[in-house]
Amino acid sequence: MRNDENPSPAPVRFDTKIAVLLREDLETWQRLNVTAFLVSGLGSAVPEVVGEPYADADGTAYLPMFRQPVMVMEGTKENLTATHSRALSRVLTTAVFTSDLFTTGNDRDNRDAVRAVGRDGLDLVGIAVYGPRNAVDKALKGARMHP
Structure with missing residues (x-):
């Protein structure tokens, strides 16, 4: 069979973007933990970001995952505040992780810690945003790709 009879599928380009911005001074374990927590609610809040379940060649079933990449970025405390x-202001789907959440041990206490501080006083260490690609890119202005 000639190559031109079976062309490669065109790359998939999404109109939306999932991005996580982490504060640059976090320890490695904190970066991983914050990223996992930040994206954990996205699938229930925006079900269309989740793809179909996986299965291997033996038929073993696996959970579905996001249907698109998650961009992980880093920046200063000021970058996080500005991105937030x-x-x-762009009404993007947003999740926050504050420094206070490193001292709590459960969901109830996490929510109470965030609720105790006004929006402009949150000590953000991470933020996840989802929405139209261009709006997410504009919100993340000044951040850089995580190394």
Whole structure:
């Protein structure tokens, strides 16, 4: 069979973007933990970001995952504050992780810790945003790709 009879499928380009911005001074374990927590609610809040379940060649079933990449970025405390403001002004789906959450041990206490501080006073160590690609890119202005 000639190559031109079976062309490669075109690359998939998504109109939306999932991005996580982490504060640059976090320890490695904190970066991983914060990223996992930040994206954990996205699938229930925006079900269309989740693809179909997986299965291997033996038929073993696996959970579905996001249907698109998650961009992981890093920045300064000021980058996080600015991204938070821009994400909210663009009405992007947003999750936050504050420094206080490193001292709690459960979901109830996590929510109480965030609820105890006003929006502009949150000590953000991570933020996840989802929405139209261009709006997410604008919200993340000044951040850089995680190394």
